[in-house]
Amino acid sequence: MTYEHFAVLIVIVPLMSAFAVALLGWFKRWACYPLTLAALFVSFICSLGILNTVISKGTIHYHFGGWEPPWGIEYVVDYLNGFMLVMLSFIALVVAIYSKRSIEQEIPEKIVPYYSIFLLLVAGLIGITVTGDLFNVFVFLEIASLAAYALIAVGEDGAPMAAFNYVIMGTVGACFYYLGIGYVYIVTGSLNMADLSQLLPNLYHNKAVLVGFALFTVGIAVKMGLFPLHVWLPDSYTYAPSVTSAVIAPMFTKVMAYLMVRIFFTLFKPYFSIDLIPITQILTWVAAGGIIAGSILAIAQTDLKRMLAYSSIANIGYIVLGIGLANRMGLTGSLLHILNHAFMKGTLFLVAGGIMYKMGMRDITQFRGLHKKMPFTMGTFTIAALSMIGIPPTGGFFSKFYLVLGAIDARQWAFIVVLLISSLLNAVYFFRIIENAYLEPPVTAYATDGGTHEEIKRDELPLSMLIPTLILAAGVVLLGIFNERIIAFIIRFAVPASF
Amino acid sequence: MEIVYSIKPLLAVLVSLIAAPLILLTGERQKNLREFWTILAAVIKFSIVVSMVPLVLDGKIIEYTILPIAPGLLLQLRVEPFGMVFALLSSTLWIATSFYSIGYMRGLNEHAQTRYFFAFAMCLSSAIGIAFSANLLTLFVFYEILTISTWPLVIHKETTEAVRGGRKYLLYTLTGGTLILFSAAMIYSLTGTLDFTPGGFLAGHGTPAMLTLLLITLILGFGVKAGIMPMHEWLPTAMVAPTPVSALLHAVAVVKAGVFGCLRVILYVFGPKVLTDLQLWLPLAYFVSFTILAAGLLALGQDHLKRRLAFSTVNCLSIMILGAALLSKSSITGGILHMAFHGFMKITLFFCAGAIYVKTHKEYVSQLDGLGRQMPLTFGAFTIGAMGLAGVPPVNGFISKWFLCLGALEAKEIVFLVVLLFSALLDVAFFFPIIYKAFFKKPLDDVNPHFDEAPMFMVVPLTVTAIISVGLGIAPDAVVHFFKITTLAVNSILGLGAG
Numbered sequence: 001m002t003y004e005h006f007a008v009l010i011v012i013v014p015l016m017s018a019f020a021v022a023l024l025g026w027f028k029r030w031a032c033y034p035l036t037l038a039a040l041f042v043s044f045i046c047s048l049g050i051l052n053t054v055i056s057k058g059t060i061h062y063h064f065g066g067w068e069p070p071w072g073i074e075y076v077v078d079y080l081n082g083f084m085l086v087m088l089s090f091i092a093l094v095v096a097i098y099s100k101r102s103i104e105q106e107i108p109e110k111i112v113p114y115y116s117i118f119l120l121l122v123a124g125l126i127g128i129t130v131t132g133d134l135f136n137v138f139v140f141l142e143i144a145s146l147a148a149y150a151l152i153a154v155g156e157d158g159a160p161m162a163a164f165n166y167v168i169m170g171t172v173g174a175c176f177y178y179l180g181i182g183y184v185y186i187v188t189g190s191l192n193m194a195d196l197s198q199l200l201p202n203l204y205h206n207k208a209v210l211v212g213f214a215l216f217t218v219g220i221a222v223k224m225g226l227f228p229l230h231v232w233l234p235d236s237y238t239y240a241p242s243v244t245s246a247v248i249a250p251m252f253t254k255v256m257a258y259l260m261v262r263i264f265f266t267l268f269k270p271y272f273s274i275d276l277i278p279i280t281q282i283l284t285w286v287a288a289g290g291i292i293a294g295s296i297l298a299i300a301q302t303d304l305k306r307m308l309a310y311s312s313i314a315n316i317g318y319i320v321l322g323i324g325l326a327n328r329m330g331l332t333g334s335l336l337h338i339l340n341h342a343f344m345k346g347t348l349f350l351v352a353g354g355i356m357y358k359m360g361m362r363d364i365t366q367f368r369g370l371h372k373k374m375p376f377t378m379g380t381f382t383i384a385a386l387s388m389i390g391i392p393p394t395g396g397f398f399s400k401f402y403l404v405l406g407a408i409d410a411r412q413w414a415f416i417v418v419l420l421i422s423s424l425l426n427a428v429y430f431f432r433i434i435e436n437a438y439l440e441p442p443v444t445a446y447a448t449d450g451g452t453h454e455e456i457k458r459d460e461l462p463l464s465m466l467i468p469t470l471i472l473a474a475g476v477v478l479l480g481i482f483n484e485r486i487i488a489f490i491i492r493f494a495v496p497a498s499f
Numbered sequence: 500m501e502i503v504y505s506i507k508p509l510l511a512v513l514v515s516l517i518a519a520p521l522i523l524l525t526g527e528r529q530k531n532l533r534e535f536w537t538i539l540a541a542v543i544k545f546s547i548v549v550s551m552v553p554l555v556l557d558g559k560i561i562e563y564t565i566l567p568i569a570p571g572l573l574l575q576l577r578v579e580p581f582g583m584v585f586a587l588l589s590s591t592l593w594i595a596t597s598f599y600s601i602g603y604m605r606g607l608n609e610h611a612q613t614r615y616f617f618a619f620a621m622c623l624s625s626a627i628g629i630a631f632s633a634n635l636l637t638l639f640v641f642y643e644i645l646t647i648s649t650w651p652l653v654i655h656k657e658t659t660e661a662v663r664g665g666r667k668y669l670l671y672t673l674t675g676g677t678l679i680l681f682s683a684a685m686i687y688s689l690t691g692t693l694d695f696t697p698g699g700f701l702a703g704h705g706t707p708a709m710l711t712l713l714l715i716t717l718i719l720g721f722g723v724k725a726g727i728m729p730m731h732e733w734l735p736t737a738m739v740a741p742t743p744v745s746a747l748l749h750a751v752a753v754v755k756a757g758v759f760g761c762l763r764v765i766l767y768v769f770g771p772k773v774l775t776d777l778q779l780w781l782p783l784a785y786f787v788s789f790t791i792l793a794a795g796l797l798a799l800g801q802d803h804l805k806r807r808l809a810f811s812t813v814n815c816l817s818i819m820i821l822g823a824a825l826l827s828k829s830s831i832t833g834g835i836l837h838m839a840f841h842g843f844m845k846i847t848l849f850f851c852a853g854a855i856y857v858k859t860h861k862e863y864v865s866q867l868d869g870l871g872r873q874m875p876l877t878f879g880a881f882t883i884g885a886m887g888l889a890g891v892p893p894v895n896g897f898i899s900k901w902f903l904c905l906g907a908l909e910a911k912e913i914v915f916l917v918v919l920l921f922s923a924l925l926d927v928a929f930f931f932p933i934i935y936k937a938f939f940k941k942p943l944d945d946v947n948p949h950f951d952e953a954p955m956f957m958v959v960p961l962t963v964t965a966i967i968s969v970g971l972g973i974a975p976d977a978v979v980h981f982f983k984i985t986t987l988a989v990n991s992i993l994g995l996g997a998g
Contacts, residue, residue, distance in 0.1 A: 389673075390680075391647055392640040398569065404684040416684075420677040427673050435665070439657050484567040 003053040007062045007075045010046035010085060011127045011140075014039045018119035025112030032115040033100050039119060040093040043126065047085040054082040055489065061132075069132075070192035076132030080266075080335075080494035083486075084129045084258050087339055091250050091346050091472075092122045098468035099243040102353050106241045107154050114154065114241075121147035121247065125255045134181050134267070135191045137259065141177065141223070144255075145170050148248055152240040162235035169232040173222030176215045183212030193267050204272055213272075216263050217279060224256035226320055227290025230313045237309035242353025245305060249312055249349050250342035257319045257338055261331070264323065265496045274326045284324035288418045290317030295425035304352045304362040307429060308345065311388065314422060315341045321415060322403050328499040330406025335491050337399035340387065340479055344396060347384035347472040351377055354461045354469060367436040373459050376466055378437050380473035385430035387476045390423045395479035501559045508576040508631045509563050511547040511586070512624050515540045515593075519620040526613050534601050537616050541597045544627065545590040548583075552979055555583050558987065568636065572693060577633035579697075580988035581766070584835055585759050586630035587979050588842045591967075592751045593623050595960040599850055600743040602956025606857040609741065614651055619747065621648035626752040629759060635683045635693040635768065642679070642756060646672045646724075649753050652744040653737050664736040671733040675723030679760075682716045685709075686768070695763060697991035699770015707777050710769070714779055717764045718786075724757025725820060726813040728790040735809040742853030745805055746846045754812060758819050758838055765823045766831065766992045774826060781912075784824040788918045790817040795925030802863050804852045807929060808845070811888065814922060815841045822903050825915060828989060830906020835985045836975070837899035840887070843968045844896055847884035850961035851877050854953035859945075864933055869942025871934075873951050876958050878937045880965035885930035887968050890923045895971035898982075 017039035024031050053060055054077055062075040077085070096118070103111055124144025128137050149170065153163035185191060187208045188199045203209045218229075225233040237245045264273040264280070274280050294314030301307035315337070322334025354377050355370070356362055371378045387394035400419060407415040460466060479486070518540035525533040551561055561578040568574040578586075600619065604612050625648060628641030646669075654665035687693055689704045701710060723730045734754070738745055748754060765774065765783075774780040791814055798810035815837070822834020854877045855861055855870065871878040887894030890901075900923065907916040942948055952958050975982040989995075 386647060391643045393568075393574075393644075397643075401569065401680065401684065404681065405688055408684055408688045416681060420681055423677050424670075424673060427669065431666075431669060435654070435662060438651070439654070439662070481566070481568075484569055484572075487570060488567075 003049055003057075004060055004062050006046040006049040006053070007060050007077055007130055008064075010043050010050065010089065011123055011130060013042045013046070014119045014126065015123035018116045018123060021119060022112065022116040025116070029112060032112055036096050036115045036119055037093070040089065040096050040122065043122070044086075044089040044093050047089040050077050051082040051086050051490075054079060070190045070195035073136050074132045074192055074194070075130050076194065077130060078494070079490055080261065081129045081258065083335075083339070083490045083494065084255070085126060087342055088122070088126055088129060088251055088255070091342055092247060094468045094471055095243060095247045095346065095350070098246070098350055098353070098465050101462055101465055102242050102357050105357055106156075110154055114151070117147045117150045118243075118247070120144075121151060125251055128255050129258060132193050133191055134184070134193055134196065138174070138178055138181060141174060144252065145174060145223075148252060151244040151248070152236045155240040155244065157239070158235060159239035162232075162239045166232040166236045169222055169229070173219045176219030176222065178219075180212045180215035180219060183208045183215065193262070197267055197269065200267070201269060201272075204276055210277070213268065213277065213279075217260075220256050220260050220263070224253045224260070224316055224320075225313060226286065226316055227293055227313055228286075230290070230294075230316075233313060234306055234309040237312065238303060238306040242349065242356050245308075246346060246349035246353055249308070250346040253312065253316055254319075254338045254342055257316070257323070257334075260320070261323055261335075270326065270496050270498050280324040280326040282324075283320055284412065284415060287317040287320035287324055288415055290314060291321065291418055291422045292425075295422045295429070299425060299429045301429075302364055304355070304364050304433070305349070307364070308348050308352060311426070311429070312345060314426075315345070315388075318399070318403060318419075321419075322406060325403075325406040325410045325412065325415070326499070327406055327409045328495055329402050329409050331495045331499060332487060332491055333399050333402030333404075333406050335494055336395070336402060336483060336487065339486070340395035340399045340476070343472050343475045343479060344384040344387045344394075347380055347469060347476060348388075350465070350469045350472060351381040351384070354465055357465065358459060358461065364433050364436060367433060368439055370437040373457070374461065375458065377461055377469060380469050381437070382434055383473045384476055385434060387480070389426045389430055393477065393480045395476050395483060398480055398483040503554060503559050503561045504563065505561050506563055507547055507551055508561060508578050509565060511544055511551075511590075512576070512628045512631070514544045514547065515620040515624040515627075519617050519624070522616045522620060523613060530612070533613065533616060534597075537597045537600075537620065538594075540620060541590070541594045541623075544623070545594055548586045548590045548627070549979060551578050552583065552587070552984070554578075555580055555987070556980060556983060562633065568640075571691060572634065572636050572687070574637050574640065575633035576628070576631040576637070577695075578631055580984045580991065581762070581835065582630040582632070583984050584839050584981060584988065585755065586627055587981065587984075588755070588839045589623060589626040589630065589751050591979075592842055592846055592964070595846065595850075595964050596743055596747055596751065599746070599853070599957050599960040602954045602960075603741065603743050603853050603857055606954050606957065607741075609655075611655065615655060615741070618648050618651040622652070622747065622752045626756060629756050632695075634695060635686065635763075638760065638763065639676075639679055639683055642760065643676055645752060645756055646676060649748065652747070653740045655741055655744065656739060658739070661739045664733075664739045667736050668733045671723050671730060675720045675730070678716045678720035682713050682720060685713055695767040696770075697767060697988075698994055699766070699768055699773055701769050702773050710773065710777060711779060714764070714769060714774075714783070717768070718761060718783065721757050721760030721764060722820075724753055725761050725816045726754055726757070726790075726794075727787060727817055727820070728793055728813070731790070731794070731813045734813060735806050738803070738805045738809050742805070742849055742856060745809075746849035746853070751842055751846065754816055755838060755842065758816050761820050762823045762834065762838070765820075771826045771993065780824050780826050784821055784912070784915060787817040787820045787824060788915060790814070791821065791918055791922050792925075795922050795929070798929045799925065801929075802865055804855070804862055804864050804867075804933075805849070807864065808848055808852060811848075811926065811929065812845060814925070815845065815888065818903065818919065818922065821915060821918070822906060825906050825910040825912065827906045827909035828993060828995075829902045829909050831989045831992065832985055833899050833902030833904075833906050835988060836902060836981065837896075839981050839985075840895040840899045840968070840971060843964050843971065844884045844887040844894070847880050847961055847964040847968060848888075850957065850964065851881040851884070854957045854961060857957060858951070858953040864936070866943070867933060867936050868940040869937065869946045869948070871937035872942060873947045873949070874953065875950065876952055876962055878934070880961045881937075882934050883965040883968055885926070885934060887972070889926035889930065893969060893972040895968050895975065897972055898975050
């Protein structure tokens with residue numbers, strides 16, 4: 001067996017396990033959790049093997065059934081999706097470890113289907129990332145989307161409605177993407193990305209190609225929740241079960257961002273997306289709007305998960321802004337932010353889930369004294385929040401730093417201002433929570449002589465939830481400290497050479 | 500200059516960073532062990548810093564590269580004379596403040612002492628990190644850590660007023676931080692480096708308009724912590740913090756970090772040549788002169804003792820920056836010396852304010868009548884500190900002010916000599932009434948006319964810092980060679996040979 005098979009196993013294992021979980025669940029409910037973990041662990045190992053192969057031997061091409069592209073389906077892994085795969089499978093694994101207690105409490109009667117669909121979601125997202133075939137992307141996109149609708153719908157009261165909204169919007173997005181494929185296929189007769197990138201340059205002025213490109217862009221924008229097409233996102237994140245939010249928020253939108261980079265800079269040549277159609281320039285302004293609007297809306301929320309959802313909208317803005325700046329620094333910042341944001345938003349949603357698990361509420365005005373009750377959980381929250389604000393040496397600072405450098409290189413002063421202001425807005429809504437959590441519960445008569453507060457008992461999360469949270473939080477700091485290594489070894493090569 | 504590679508600077512930073520979790524883990528149950536960590540770390544840190552003094556005096560530079568932190572940028576520590584002055588100041592005063600804090604916190608039976616000592620240790624780590632930073636990005640990393648770790652100290656009392664003070668503090672300092680980040684990114688994109696160079700590294704880069712903009716953003720950014728008007732507002736508000744914090748804020752870490760940053764920018768980023776060529780030094784000098792006079796006048800009107808001291812601090816900080824802005828040999832010497840010497844005098848004054856509060860719970864100047872009879876040591880020390888700030892020999896403040904005045908003459912700008920002398924007069928005007936009241940007015944009813952001092956943990960540190968102030972006034976080169984090191988720094992900045 002060669003390393004190339006990893007590229008297939010990473011999808012097949014969770015996909016098949018999804019069925020296995022559903023079957024096994026009939027007989028042994030307890031087996032679902034370990035089986036899910038095992039499948040995701042195999043995926044994670046595969047992703048490491050893939051990345052290692054990419055670094056040592058270069059791009060991996062895997063031809064399904066031995067069919068040569070462009071006739072057969074081809075999986076292609078280069079630096080860009082190599083690091084995405086590691087990130088996706090790692091986050092999925094960590095969240096899965098965390099999931100047990102939270103799921104048992106929130107949706108006890110649906111454990112079996114939940115894990116089954118969870119695995120489908122992961123398989124779908126990894127599939128989108130790993131494939132080199134335009135239509136295959138659509139197939140996996142549908143798998144992932146349908147799984148996501150289901151995972152959201154099982155949540156609390158508002159969840160079915162939120163999921164319904166998401167279904168409508170998501171389907172529209174997917175249809176756009178699908179139509180895009182159709183237009184491109186009509187004029188080229190090919191679906192293989194590498195093949196298409198050779199065929200398309202002669203047809204850049206063809207109307208069908210232009211329309212196809214527009215449809216791709218809008219479809220992906222809807223799916224990634226890019227402002228102002230984000231309306232499905234806040235409700236979905238808020239009402240979904242904690243674990244669902246923790247897996248969809250860091251992963252789904254990031255995969256869509258990856259797809260955007262692929263289509264803009266691999267499927268089409270960079271000069272098409274930058275110069276022929278100034279789509280990148282348009283997107284920077286849209287993204288800037290999203291950053292500001294998302295941050296301001298986040299300030300207005302008192303529900304922790306809804307606030308995090310709006311903050312996600314702002315952060316998608318960062319990523320798209322970096323893509324839109326279309327220079328080396330900007331895209332580096334963007335890719336690094338995909339990674340950083342996955343870790344910090346993952347941490348934050350895990351903490352939100354943890355607070356939900358222990359306290360049964362998400363209202364940030366009631367967080368007083370939480371630092372005594374759950375010191376480690378709130379510690380990780382603080383680290384992730386500082387990273388969101390962009391305080392060094394956490395990861396969030398560095399992605400912002402590169403984005404600012406990218407904006408300077410592009411001579412786009414307005415975006416520098418946007419980036420800096422959004423940092424401050426982030427500080428406003430995160431410090432509101434930190435402040436609440438670290439202050440004592442209000443007492444009527446405050447005395448300087450201490451001891452007047454009611455003693456708060458420590459009541460930390462169970463280890464199966466705490467350790468994943470700590471791992472992600474540690475990741476937030478490590479990604480910051482070693483960001484230069486990551487850039488030097490991986491991201492540098494993921495950015496198109498022409499930049 | 501000869502460069503020595505050594506891990507010592509890193510150790511100096513790490514000592515208190517390691518102590519911080521130890522303090523947290525030891526907690527409230529074993530108070531003495533917890534305080535032992537603080538003292539141990541303070542003493543070790545001081546020893547490490549002092550052990551590097553001989554090398555610096557030999558004209559050598561100690562360097563340690565921690566790791567690359569961004570393409571072309573290193574997280575690097577470098578010990579050279581100017582940073583050494585700040586490190587010596589911080590590490591010496593940390594020892595004094597540690598002892599004093601123990602007395603203060605226990606004397607008032609304060610709550611959340613563990614958090615307090617934890618944040619304190621974090622602050623000191625970042626202060627030393629700031630002192631030894633080899634480039635602007637490293638400096639910024641530590642600067643932001645300092646911002647965040649000071650916040651728990653500001654809100655320590657957890658009253659509405661304290662929380663509001665904390666918010667204001669964050670708003671101001673984080674805004675300043677984003678300005679610095681912007682400038683750092685701009686400079687990096689202009690020059691490809693951020694390494695501090697004596698005499699500046701911006702010569703020959705960028706347009707005059709761009710450089711002017713950068714100077715403005717940097718001075719505004721660092722000026723927030725240095726309390727330059729109109730960005731000083733947070734400082735008197737932050738006076739709600741416990742007194743040792745105010746002492747730390749106003750004499751050692753935070754505001755000095757701001758001044759240190761401004762001086763780094765003026766002398767090591769822009770350098771005398773650029774500032775003279777672009778005629779920027781004069782507006783800068785006028786800008787800070789306004790603060791010097793306005794703060795002095797405002798101090799006159801304050802009845803709250805700590806607020807009065809706060810405005811006096813605002814006044815002194817701008818004097819230091821004025822020294823650097825005048826760019827003459829003596830004025831720079833005076834500015835750097837004042838940065839060090841002011842620390843000893845101002846911390847004495849704050850210690851006194853705290854001792855008075857712990858003993859008598861008095862916070863207002865109008866309540867101090869006759870208190871000198873009860874607390875002669877405290878008010879004796881207060882008198883020394885006040886004399887020093889007014890520039891009366893033989894206290895160390897005289898030496899730094901003498902050089903500042905000489906510098907104003909060397910720069911051929913008599914205006915600033917007048918500013919300096921008038922500000923010294925103001926010092927007399929707002930400090931001496933306090934001394935007069937304490938010693939010569941008829942005691943108020945609640946004053947015990949017999950010797951009845953604050954706890955020893957407080958009186959000894961404040962006496963020691965007062966004695967050091969006088970000692971440094973008589974022999975500025977004693978023990979740790981403040982004067983020689985400063986001279987070395989000035990010579991390297993102005994490109995003069997040794998001597």
